[in-house]
Amino acid sequence: MSFIRMRFNIKLCFVFLLLIIMINVLLLFAIFSQERKVMMPASPADKQLKDSKHEKGIANDFFATRIIEGSKAISKFYKVPLLNPLMKKHLDTLINDLQVHINASEKLLARSVAWVTWQELVPRQGEPLLGSVLHALKTLPISSVDNASKGTQLKLMVSFQSNLKAIFKPKWYPLNTIIEGPVYAGKDRYFGEVAAFHLSLLLGLPRAPISVRRQFNVQLELAPIASPELLKTFSNNNDNETCMYGVCYYCHPNDPVCTENGMLDGALILWLPEYMEIKKYKHPWRRTYRKNVLAKWETDSEFCAKVNVSQFYRNRPSVLLDLIDTSIFDFLIDNGDRHHFEMFANTESPVLLIDNGKSFGNPHSDHLDILAPLYQCCRIRYSTYERLLVLKGGTLSRYLSEMLKMVYDSTILTDLHLEALERRLLLVFSAIVFCIKEKGEEFVLVR
Ligand SMILES: *[C@@H]1O[C@H](CO)[C@@H](O)[C@H](O)[C@H]1NC(C)=O
Ligand SMILES: *[C@@H]1O[C@H](CO)[C@@H](O)[C@H](O)[C@H]1NC(C)=O
Ligand SMILES: *[C@@H]1O[C@H](CO)[C@@H](O)[C@H](O)[C@H]1NC(C)=O
Numbered sequence: 195m196s197f198i199r200m201r202f203n204i205k206l207c208f209v210f211l212l213l214i215i216m217i218n219v220l221l222l223f224a225i226f227s228q229e230r231k232v233m234m235p236a237s238p239a240d241k242q243l244k245d246s247k248h249e250k251g252i253a254n255d256f257f258a259t260r261i262i263e264g265s266k267a268i269s270k271f272y273k274v275p276l277l278n279p280l281m282k283k284h285l286d287t288l289i290n291d292l293q294v295h296i297n298a299s300e301k302l303l304a305r306s307v308a309w310v311t312w313q314e315l316v317p318r319q320g321e322p323l324l325g326s327v328l329h330a331l332k333t334l335p336i337s338s339v340d341n342a343s344k345g346t347q348l349k350l351m352v353s354f355q356s357n358l359k360a361i362f363k364p365k366w367y368p369l370n371t372i373i374e375g376p377v378y379a380g381k382d383r384y385f386g387e388v389a390a391f392h393l394s395l396l397l398g399l400p401r402a403p404i405s406v407r408r409q410f411n412v413q414l415e416l417a418p419i420a421s422p423e424l425l426k427t428f429s430n431n432n433d434n435e436t437c438m439y440g441v442c443y444y445c446h447p448n449d450p451v452c453t454e455n456g457m458l459d460g461a462l463i464l465w466l467p468e469y470m471e472i473k474k475y476k477h478p479w480r481r482t483y484r485k486n487v488l489a490k491w492e493t494d495s496e497f498c499a500k501v502n503v504s505q506f507y508r509n510r511p512s513v514l515l516d517l518i519d520t521s522i523f524d525f526l527i528d529n530g531d532r533h534h535f536e537m538f539a540n541t542e543s544p545v546l547l548i549d550n551g552k553s554f555g556n557p558h559s560d561h562l563d564i565l566a567p568l569y570q571c572c573r574i575r576y577s578t579y580e581r582l583l584v585l586k587g588g589t590l591s592r593y594l595s596e597m598l599k600m601v602y603d604s605t606i607l608t609d610l611h612l613e614a615l616e617r618r619l620l621l622v623f624s625a626i627v628f629c630i631k632e633k634g635e636e637f638v639l640v641r
């Protein structure tokens with residue numbers, strides 16, 4: 195009996211030991227693999243992808259994974275500046291154009307109206323008076339101010355003596371505020387409008403309206419000339435600052451914007467000439483703006499082809515390519531809120547880059563799905579690709595920050611946002627490289 199029991203115990207011990215060894219091996223493995231994960235820090239796009247896994251469709255995860263992986267192993271070619279004397283000269287011209295040559299006047303401001311054509315809002319090759327016009331826009335007295343009730347956010351409609359109009363988007367956040375949440379979260383970022391305008395020139399897509407940073411003394415400059423409807427929304431707070439809530443969809447007395455030391459800071463955006471009719475269209479790649487409700491483009495990887503054969507786009511073959519350019523512009527500035535797009539009511543009009551306020555919200559995140567028109571269509575104008583190459587290897591952020599320094603003594607874009615631009619540009623290249631690998635250069639680069 196005891197012999198049998200002993201044999202039984204030995205067997206049990208053996209099994210027990212084996213179990214312990216197995217548990218140890220598993221534990222070690224788990225620790226090791228966890229360490230490996232910690233050792234490779236996730237990129238912002240990686241993190242974005244993980245955060246979005248639960249809400250986003252498969253169509254985008256497939257591309258996003260490849261674009262992120264591809265950007266980590268991307269050829270050094272995309273990380274060094276391009277040495278092209280001709281293009282360097284052009285970029286230097288864009289900077290020199292920002293010098294102020296002429297005193298501010300209504301007449302000077304009015305000259306900018308003549309720059310607007312059906313194709314562009316500012317001359318593509320450069321305009322020596324641009325700096326002077328920006329200066330005029332920043333300093334000329336205004337003659338009236340009204341609410342701008344169209345749209346969801348508080349804006350002011352400002353008029354100059356010559357009757358030129360401009361939209362004022364007030365400052366809601368300090369420059370270094372980080373907007374968390376969905377890509378369209380938060381209110382307009384005034385500095386985003388200003389930076390986006392200059393970026394559009396660098397990208398060779400001069401279709402963003404002229405925008406400057408401007409500060410108004412509300413009691414001296416705005417209150418005496420404000421419309422009764424707007425004035426009704428003015429009040430003073432406990433710090434004796436003037437607050438206003440304006441007239442718009444989301445405007446509410448509980449949510450006013452207030453002056454700082456009597457000054458209202460923001461972006462002043464020149465209105466386009468009234469005689470040039472603008473039409474608004476739904477963006478095919480718009481978001482649903484509802485949690486857990488996916489749009490077609492988020493689940494259907496053949497979405498681009500379907501858009502391309504629809505009547506509207508068949509009749510306007512350049513618009514889809516414009517939307518692809520626009521998606522690159524928007525991805526760089528982190529604008530995921532282009533639910534509609536505008537064009538002049540002229541058949542040849544390009545897509546305009548109006549309303550860039552929901553940009554530069556979070557320099558730590560890259561919303562790759564803004565690029566969906568690019569990676570789902572796998573097509574890009576050759577001229578756009580060429581221009582991106584001119585801006586690679588640090589050139590983009592260097593020139594953008596130099597442009598802003600020409601016009602402003604104060605910071606417009608923080609270093610974190612400038613770094614984000616470089617990181618995102620590399621992701622754009624990764625998307626193009628991915629497409630060329632899949633479809634071939636002939637297919638992808640549209641000449
Ligand atoms: C610009 O204004 C300054 C000071 O107001 C004046 O001295 C100068 O002559 C003006 N220049 C031109 C070109 O009008
Ligand atoms: C300002 O608000 C009033 C009242 O809602 C409206 O009638 C008017 O059209 C608005 N002005 C502009 C320029 O939107
Ligand atoms: C509040 O501000 C107004 C206008 O800016 C000024 O005239 C007034 O003296 C201020 N009141 C106090 C108590 O500071």
Ligand SMILES: *[C@@H]1O[C@H](CO)[C@@H](O)[C@H](O)[C@H]1NC(C)=O
Binds near residue numbers: 498502503514515573
């Ligand atoms: C749309 O279809 C046309 C005709 O097949 C094709 O030439 C063009 O490249 C397509 N555009 C995009 C963006 O896929």
